Structure formats: structure tokens, C-alpha cells
Amino acid sequence: MSSLSTVRRMRGIFAGNNKKSATKTPKPTLTSLNLTNDTPQAIVNFLKKSSKCPSFRRWRPNYEIAIHRLAKANHFSGIEEVIEHLKHYPEIRDESFVAGLIRLYGKAKMYDHARKLFDEMPQLDCPPRSVYSFNALLTSCITSERYDKIGGLFRELPEKLSIEPNLMSYNLAMKALCKVGSLDSAVLLMDEIEKHGIKPDIVTCNTLLSAFYESGLSEAENLWIMMEKKNIVPDICSHNIRLRGSIKVNGVSKALQFFEEIINKGLKPNKFIYNTMIKMYVDEGNLDQAKMWKAIDSQVLVYRAIMQRVVDGLVEHSMIENAKELVKLAKSCERFRYRLSLPLHD
Structure with a gap:
């Protein structure tokens, strides 16, 4: 059975919840800009000017740091100005490039702009939207803390755009459910995707582990045992989640004991x-x-x-x-x- 049927079942779960010749001038980098002291508009102007260099505009970390600074300064119009400017370059017809811009909007907590850009992709001569850009939009929901929007995206987009959600899609949905405290629905979702041949991974389990331990629920230890039965090997992140949970419930002595267990397993803290x-x-x-x-x-x-x-x-x-x-x-x-x-x- 297609996992699109899983999407339909999730409705019930969420219902309650241009090229230039080469020159010898050095490539612009963020070190050319003082992100601490320069004005927000100076940062915007720098990004727009530097974007003329293909290698600069294709390296998303160049924008992530600066856009974080602009968001802190509440210069959201400047963020939109930068991303709108990037639409003038040929990369805008590349789904992965647009997906990166959608994620940038998410990092700035500008979900509505992220959704608008996703909807505009056909007009930008992009290829048909796939699960790649769909997941970018889901990620934008998470980073924008608009967890309530994910249910609607699952209800609307997969069937409308013939997108087959993948494990990453469901992991993001599960994270949203955990963030709003719907742990029972998150567990139901994990059970549901397994019925359709999608095997949970360590990200799935760590998401649930973190939610259970933070809530002080005993189900966390049951999930730990289930991971072993399903041959999902806990990573160092899993152990840190469990360590934090042990401290919250049992205090120092149990934490020290668990730290020793981590060492004895051959893991490097x-x-x-x-x-x-x-x-x-x-x-x-x-x-x-x-x-x-x-x-x-x-x-x-x-x-x-x-x-x-x-x-x-x-x-x-x-x-x-x-x-x-x-x-x-x-x-x-x-x-x-x-x-x-x-x-x-x-």
C-alpha cells in the first residue's frame, strides 16, 4: 500500500492537533563583512553584491550566518530583499537551490514567505516539486516553530502534487507532534509508517526519546528496549538524551553510573x-x-x-x-x- 494512504490516516492524527568572465579578484566571503558592527542594510547590500559571484551564491552557509544576524535585528524586509534578489540568477530553476532558500526563510522564522516561495516554484520554471522541496517546507515549519502547519501540509500537498513522503518527511511530522506535546499521536505515527514498509531510524527514535525523557515518562525506557529489538543502534546523541533524562529523574548517582556505561560501551563522550x-x-x-x-x-x-x-x-x-x-x-x-x-x- 502506498504511503500516501498513511498521509490520509494522518489527517485524523493531526485533526486534534548571468555568467561573467573570470577575473583575478578574490572571491567575496563573509570575512569581508563585520557582521557585528555593520548595519543590517549594509549586510543586505553586501549579500546582494556578493551574489554576483556564482560560487558565493551557491554556498548557502554564506547566507545562513548573515540572515541569522538580520533576523536578530528584526530586519525581515532585508531578508526578503536578499532572497528576492536571488531569483534573478539561473540557479532559481534548480529545485535544490530553491529548497535552500525555503530553509533560509525558516531559519528567519518567516514561514509564510517560505510557503509563498514553495507555491511560486512552477512560475520560476523549476522542475515539478518533489519530496525534496516538500521536506524543505516541513523543515521551515519546524525552524519557524509553526508546528500547527505540518498537519495541513500533509493533508494538502502529497495528493495534490503526487509527492510520496519519505522517512524524513515523517520524522519531521513526528518532531512537530512531540513539540506540541502530542506524544501519543507521535507513537501512533511511528506504528502507522511501519505498517507501510517505512522503517524508523535513529532520528525517529531520538525524537521520541527526547520527548519522553523531557516529560519524565516511563515509556522512554520501553522505547530504549524496543530500539534494541529492532536493531536500531543508539548513537551518542541517544545516550546524551538518556543521560539528561537520568539526571532529571534520578539525580547525580544514576548519571555517573550511566556515564560509566557509555565509556564501557567503547563510545567517546x-x-x-x-x-x-x-x-x-x-x-x-x-x-x-x-x-x-x-x-x-x-x-x-x-x-x-x-x-x-x-x-x-x-x-x-x-x-x-x-x-x-x-x-x-x-x-x-x-x-x-x-x-x-x-x-x-x-
Whole structure:
């Protein structure tokens, strides 16, 4: 049975919820622009000018950083100005290029603009819209936090455009359901897609695991067991989700036990694991342990906000020398890409 039938079943689930000659001039990059101090319109002008270079406009990260800055400045008209400008280049007839623009609108939380661009694709001489651009629109829903829109997209677009949703489509739908707290519907959706030959993957399971553990539900451990039965191997992200859940329910002792299990399985803790452990001790006010777990010596990048809380806490408890030592250590570590500040003290 086609997975389009799954889409129909989901209705019930969601019902309740131009080329130029080569020159020797250097290619423009974002390093040519001061994203911190330049005005929003200066950033817009830079992007439009730089877009004349094919290699610049085809490299989406060039736009992601700048558009994030424009969104923070609430310069949404500037974002639209940049993306409208990009419609004048031949890449606009490439579905993957347009899908990237749809995602950019999503990152700026401009879902309505993303949907408008998706609808305009036939007028832009794009090939027929496929699951690729459909998933870009779903992603835009997620990043725009317009979770309520995904149900309508599944009800309307697959049948209308003869699009066959794939696993990524359903994973995004499941994420939306979890975000709005419809965990039962998310589980039903996983069961439904399995009936039609779509096997859940680690992304599917991690999405549900995170929702269950954050809600403090016992079903999280049952899902962990189910993953083993279905030969879905937990990755380091799965273990970090479970670690956070253990801390929330059982506290420090269980977290330490689970951290040892991660090591015994031969897995290498990443920055997220270390940050979870550090945050646990900071939240408890155990600054000595938080400092011990700082992971800088292990060359693991630690979130600045967490490390700054450790420094601030040390100063508040008159442990000035320890705070200075930590700030100095952070400065000496090449991979520690930010600087800690030492608060003023009496």
C-alpha cells in the first residue's frame, strides 16, 4: 500500500492537533563583512553584491550566518530583499537551490514567505516539486516553530502534487507532534509508517526519546528496549538524551553510573555529554565538581554560557584564584573559541 494512504490516516492524527568572465579578484566571503558592527542594510547590500559571484551564491552557509544576524535585528524586509534578489540568477530553476532558500526563510522564522516561495516554484520554471522541496517546507515549519502547519501540509500537498513522503518527511511530522506535546499521536505515527514498509531510524527514535525523557515518562525506557529489538543502534546523541533524562529523574548517582556505561560501551563522550555533566553540577551548586568536569583538558569544546556560570559561581563563593585559573586555562586552549570574563568582586 502506498504511503500516501498513511498521509490520509494522518489527517485524523493531526485533526486534534548571468555568467561573467573570470577575473583575478578574490572571491567575496563573509570575512569581508563585520557582521557585528555593520548595519543590517549594509549586510543586505553586501549579500546582494556578493551574489554576483556564482560560487558565493551557491554556498548557502554564506547566507545562513548573515540572515541569522538580520533576523536578530528584526530586519525581515532585508531578508526578503536578499532572497528576492536571488531569483534573478539561473540557479532559481534548480529545485535544490530553491529548497535552500525555503530553509533560509525558516531559519528567519518567516514561514509564510517560505510557503509563498514553495507555491511560486512552477512560475520560476523549476522542475515539478518533489519530496525534496516538500521536506524543505516541513523543515521551515519546524525552524519557524509553526508546528500547527505540518498537519495541513500533509493533508494538502502529497495528493495534490503526487509527492510520496519519505522517512524524513515523517520524522519531521513526528518532531512537530512531540513539540506540541502530542506524544501519543507521535507513537501512533511511528506504528502507522511501519505498517507501510517505512522503517524508523535513529532520528525517529531520538525524537521520541527526547520527548519522553523531557516529560519524565516511563515509556522512554520501553522505547530504549524496543530500539534494541529492532536493531536500531543508539548513537551518542541517544545516550546524551538518556543521560539528561537520568539526571532529571534520578539525580547525580544514576548519571555517573550511566556515564560509566557509555565509556564501557567503547563510545567517546562528545561535547554534549560533557556539557550535560557540567550543567548538572552547576545546577546543584557543586562548583568543584563542575570545574573538574570542565573538559577543557580533554580538548572538548564546552558551551560558554555553562562555563561562565562556573566562573561566576566561583567568584560568588570567594574562590577567586580558582576562577582566575579557569579563565586563564580557557584562554590557553586553542579550541576554546570564546573568552570568559571575570566578574568584578569586592
